[in-house]
Amino acid sequence: xxxxxxxxxxxxxxxxxxxxxxxxxxxxxxxxxxxxxxxxxxxxxxxxxxxxxxxxxxxxxxxxxxxxxxxxxxxxxxxxxxxxxxxxxxxxxxxxxxxxxxxxxxxxxxxxxxxxxxxxxxxxxxxxxxxxxxxxxxxxxxxxxxxxxxxxxxxxxxxxxxxxxxxxxxxxxxxxxxxxxxxxxxxxxxxxxxxxxxxxxxxxxxxxxxxxxxxxxxxxxxxxxxxxxxxxxxxxxxxxxxxxxxxxxxxxxxxxxxxxxxxxxxxxxxxxxxxxxxxxxxxxxxxxxxxxxxxxxxxxxxxxxxxxxxxxxxxxxxxxxxxxxxxxxxxxxxxxxxxxxxxxxxxxxxxxxxxxxxxxxxxxxxxxxxxxxxxxxxxxxxxxxxxxxxxxxxxxxxxxxxxxxxxxxxxxxxxxxxxxxxxxxxxxxxx
DNA sequence: CTATGTAAACAAC
DNA sequence: GTTGTTTACATAG
Ligand SMILES: [Mg+2]
Numbered sequence: 001x002x003x004x005x006x007x008x009x010x011x012x013x014x015x016x017x018x019x020x021x022x023x024x025x026x027x028x029x030x031x032x033x034x035x036x037x038x039x040x041x042x043x044x045x046x047x048x049x050x051x052x053x054x055x056x057x058x059x060x061x062x063x064x065x066x067x068x069x070x071x072x073x074x075x076x077x078x079x080x081x082x083x084x085x086x087x088x089x090x091x092x093x094x095x096x097x098x099x100x101x102x103x104x105x106x107x108x109x110x111x112x113x114x115x116x117x118x119x120x121x122x123x124x125x126x127x128x129x130x131x132x133x134x135x136x137x138x139x140x141x142x143x144x145x146x147x148x149x150x151x152x153x154x155x156x157x158x159x160x161x162x163x164x165x166x167x168x169x170x171x172x173x174x175x176x177x178x179x180x181x182x183x184x185x186x187x188x189x190x191x192x193x194x195x196x197x198x199x200x201x202x203x204x205x206x207x208x209x210x211x212x213x214x215x216x217x218x219x220x221x222x223x224x225x226x227x228x229x230x231x232x233x234x235x236x237x238x239x240x241x242x243x244x245x246x247x248x249x250x251x252x253x254x255x256x257x258x259x260x261x262x263x264x265x266x267x268x269x270x271x272x273x274x275x276x277x278x279x280x281x282x283x284x285x286x287x288x289x290x291x292x293x294x295x296x297x298x299x300x301x302x303x304x305x306x307x308x309x310x311x312x313x314x315x316x317x318x319x320x321x322x323x324x325x326x327x328x329x330x331x332x333x334x335x336x337x338x339x340x341x342x343x344x345x346x347x348x349x350x351x352x353x354x355x356x357x358x359x360x361x362x363x364x365x366x367x368x369x370x371x372x373x374x375x376x377x378x379x380x381x382x383x384x385x386x387x388x389x390x391x392x393x394x395x396x397x398x399x400x401x402x403x404x405x406x407x408x409x410x411x412x413x414x415x416x417x418x419x420x421x422x423x424x425x426x427x428x429x430x431x
Numbered sequence: 432c433t434a435t436g437t438a439a440a441c442a443a444c
Numbered sequence: 445g446t447t448g449t450t451t452a453c454a455t456a457g
Binding site: 188189228229231232274275276 | 435436439
Binding site: 235258 | 446447448449450
């Protein structure tokens with residue numbers, strides 16, 4: 001069969017934590033806010049969390065009320081990601097069962113380092129269906145696109161998104177056909193890819209990012225009927241001129257990452273065109289305003305040269321002082337991650353030893369992230385730095401005026417500023 | 432014919 | 445093994 005072995009769920013899941021401030025959730029008009037449709041936002045509302053001092057901590061966490069999303073660690077192991085998605089876990093009711101409350105409701109004041117060795121055993125979980133809000137995707141935070149005055153003479157797809165983000169759900173009963181249709185349903189790959197990129201910051205995503213998007217926003221990745229979906233995606237990316245590959249340098253000497261980006265034309269015309277134009281002698285679309293990728297030669301060829309761009313600097317100028325942090329590193333150009341490496345959602349094992357709680361996390365692009373830590377050789381700990389007030393990803397605790405550490409876990413070396421306005425300034429905790 | 436999905440060969444990493 | 449490019453084949457409309 002020699003089937004393309006590249007299919008199937010591999011590394012997955014990018015994600016984001018809804019960043020709200022204190023108390024209850026309310027519509028966030030912040031353009032950076034990720035309006036993902038999760039059925040019950042209240043479950044993700046920041047909750048007061050008293051972070052106890054840890055003898056292990058090198059920092060000096062204050063006892064100020066801290067807000068955590070109640071979910072934390074991400075394992076950035078090299079492989080075998082799998083997210084946990086236990087629907088059997090009762091919704092977390094803010095205020096009722098605080099993470100720091102014991103079975104009896106008592107507040108735990110003892111911090112116990114989590115045993116990460118345990119994570120490995122937890123990790124093995126089949127990817128369940130009906131995950132969260134598979135249908136939706138953020139179709140906002142994009143510069144006002146010019147009216148889709150599709151002037152192309154060729155067949156171009158009508159602007160896919162008619163304004164609204166497909167609603168989530170399909171679990172259980174409700175699911176009107178319209179939903180099925182408007183969702184990522186049976187739309188062709190080219191359009192889906194378009195949507196994926198369109199929804200991404202900078203209209204670009206890595207191949208893996210696109211895969212992830214498909215996994216969470218379409219059925220292609222789950223449905224056994226769609227076998228070579230990844231192959232198809234690649235095929236479309238390559239063949240459709242509406243998608244271009246761009247190399248992005250993450251900094252001097254650092255690795256360059258490849259992204260697939262929507263062509264300006266594709267964005268302007270409000271959509272991409274048919275990927276069809278194989279046919280050896282198809283003089284179709286080879287003409288001027290065609291968005292077709294001109295067919296050069298014939299075989300499996302050297303990857304086309306890709307354009308190079310640099311990450312944009314969205315950083316702020318000032319940096320807060322970070323106590324007890326060494327190797328403070330600021331990305332040369334204010335590394336604004338386009339997206340993060342694949343991450344897995346692991347159940348949050350509370351320090352108190354309570355049973356782990358697996359929150360269904362929204363999974364998709366990292367729009368609202370303004371900064372993040374890099375992957376550490378050997379381990380984990382990526383921290384997302386959100387532009388909004390509030391903690392970043394993980395059970396942060398203050399280590400300074402505007403800085404928060406992701407946790408006190410020995411292995412979580414990463415820290416990031418939080419209330420810092422879009423400060424992609426990172427620090428490493430002394431090991 | 433056109434558009435789309437798949438498979439697959441094949442090059443370059 | 446992954447990422448890209450491109451041809452070939454099948455099929456629906
Ligand atoms: Mg292309």
